[in-house]
Amino acid sequence: MQTLLRYYTFSLIFTAICFGLAAWYGWASTGSLTATLGILWIVIVLSILEVSLSFDNAVVNATVLREMDPVWQQRFLTWGILIAVFGMRIIFPIAIVAIAAGLGPVEAINLSLNDPVRYEEIVSSAHVGIAGFGGAFLAMVGLTFFFEEEKEVHWIHAVERWISKFSSVPAVEIGLVLLLVYGVSTALPEADVVTFLTAAILGLVTFISVHAIGAIIEEREARKKAAGEIVKSGLGGFLYLEVLDASFSFDGVIGAFALSNNMIIIALGLSVGAMFVRSMTIHLVRTGTLAQYRYLEHGAFWAIIVLGVIMLLSARWHIPETITGLIGAVLIGLSFWWSVRHNRREGAERVNLQSAPTD
Numbered sequence: 440m441q442t443l444l445r446y447y448t449f450s451l452i453f454t455a456i457c458f459g460l461a462a463w464y465g466w467a468s469t470g471s472l473t474a475t476l477g478i479l480w481i482v483i484v485l486s487i488l489e490v491s492l493s494f495d496n497a498v499v500n501a502t503v504l505r506e507m508d509p510v511w512q513q514r515f516l517t518w519g520i521l522i523a524v525f526g527m528r529i530i531f532p533i534a535i536v537a538i539a540a541g542l543g544p545v546e547a548i549n550l551s552l553n554d555p556v557r558y559e560e561i562v563s564s565a566h567v568g569i570a571g572f573g574g575a576f577l578a579m580v581g582l583t584f585f586f587e588e589e590k591e592v593h594w595i596h597a598v599e600r601w602i603s604k605f606s607s608v609p610a611v612e613i614g615l616v617l618l619l620v621y622g623v624s625t626a627l628p629e630a631d632v633v634t635f636l637t638a639a640i641l642g643l644v645t646f647i648s649v650h651a652i653g654a655i656i657e658e659r660e661a662r663k664k665a666a667g668e669i670v671k672s673g674l675g676g677f678l679y680l681e682v683l684d685a686s687f688s689f690d691g692v693i694g695a696f697a698l699s700n701n702m703i704i705i706a707l708g709l710s711v712g713a714m715f716v717r718s719m720t721i722h723l724v725r726t727g728t729l730a731q732y733r734y735l736e737h738g739a740f741w742a743i744i745v746l747g748v749i750m751l752l753s754a755r756w757h758i759p760e761t762i763t764g765l766i767g768a769v770l771i772g773l774s775f776w777w778s779v780r781h782n783r784r785e786g787a788e789r790v791n792l793q794s795a796p797t798d
Contacts, residue, residue, distance in 0.1 A: 446722040450714045457707045458482060464703055481699050482708040489712020495746070495767050497716045498739035499580070500680055501723035507676045512724070515677055520717045522681060529706045531685075535569075536561045551702040559700035567631045570754035571638030572645075573685075575616055578747030579646040580683060582612035584740040594737035594774055613643060619751060626755045635754050649679045684716075733781060738774025742767035 444451075461482040465475030504512050536558055537547040551558045585599055586606045593599035605611050620639040624632050699705055722728070729735055745766050749758050 446725070447715075447718045450711075450718040453714045454486065454711045457486075457711050461704065461707050464707075478699075478701075478704055481704055482711075485699075485705065485708025486711035486715075489709050490715045494719065494771055495739040495742040496684065497719035497723060498729070498735060498771070499683065499743065500716070500720040501729055502736055502739075503676050503680055504720065504724050505729070511677055515680055516717060516721060519677070519681060519684070520713065522684075526685075529702075529710075532558075532562050532702065532705070535565045555700040555702070558702065567627070567754045568634050568638040570750050571620070571635040572642040574747045574749075574751030574754075575620060575639040575642030576646050576682065576747070577743050577750060578616045578619065579612055579643060581740045581744030581747060582615060584736070586612050592733055592737075594734040594777060595741075599737070613647075616643060619748065623751050623754060631754070639751070645682060649682055652678060731782070732775055732778035734774040734778045735771070736774075738771040741774075742770045745770070 458479060461479050462475055465478035466472075469475060469478075500515075504515065507515070533544065533547045533551060536542065536550060537544055542550065550561075585602045587603070590599075590603055590606070593603070616639075620636065624635050627635055746763060749763050749766075752758060
């Protein structure tokens with residue numbers, strides 16, 4: 440318990456502060472105990488929803504972070520969380536409104552505080568583009584993990600083994616995502632097709648660009664290492680994680696409007712979830728949990744593929760965030776249980792070998 444508290448103490452304190460601010464804001468703005476409790480309840484539900492949707496984000500963050508230099512690990516866990524909390528949960532929705540309505544930042548903030556209904560309408564109207572960009576990017580993240588030629592560990596063995604047979608085909612993941620994007624676009628109203636396709640292509644280009652930057656940096660670092668220089672850069676991984684976190688947060692920000700159209704309430708609830716992602720990421724990296732549970736990564740990346748597909752489909756059909764979170768939780772839970780079962784079986788086999796009589 441003490442070990443867990445070491446990783447989650449700051450998040451728990453941050454949660455208490457956010458809940459306190461929610462209670463203060465509710466009382467100051469309404470003067471009603473019933474309304475204040477209602478606002479506090481919405482913040483709690485948003486926090487739980489964001490945490491449930493973001494566990495796979497934490498697993499993927501840990502997968503990338505464990506390969507990064509400690510300096511850049513710390514930068515992601517400090518700078519990165521500031522970007523995640525304040526950038527994506529607060530500034531991002533305001534930026535959408537400012538761009539979509541042709542307003543300045545101050546006017547957009549005033550709109551969010553004084554006309555929340557109009558603010559929600561503008562943010563929601565941008566959902567088609569957000570779904571295209573975020574869905575395409577996340578689908579690429581998930582598929583790239585499985586289309587790896589040298590992958591030896593398989594969780595859903597028949598499916599993952601079959602997928603790996605096509606890993607040598609160049610850009611097979613891009614082709615699959617483009618087919619999915621095109622399929623969804625055929626079901627959209629004509630007015631939304633160009634927006635959706637453009638956003639999805641930009642999502643693909645962003646994924647390719649971030650990986651290209653990472654590859655260039657790695658090649659430069661390899662040359663420096665060969666020359667005996669000290670290598671400390673993790674910029675490529677940092678950029679990749681920031682774009683990944685942004686893609687994860689898109690759906691949560693849009694979905695939050697189903698519970699409230701108040702920017703302050705949404706920011707408080709989602710920020711708690713973002714902080715717990717940071718704590719979960721640190722926990723996974725520091726304890727080596729991914730190495731202990733060999734299928735946990737697989738469950739997370741399957742959940743990311745599902746989230747990417749759902750996000751693309753949400754451009755046309757509304758899919759409750761509860762379903763998205765439940766599917767992700769089930770996949771990660773199953774992969775964890777499968778990992779525990781594997782460890783027990785492996786331990787039993789080791790004991791049997793040690794106790795077997797020798798001639």
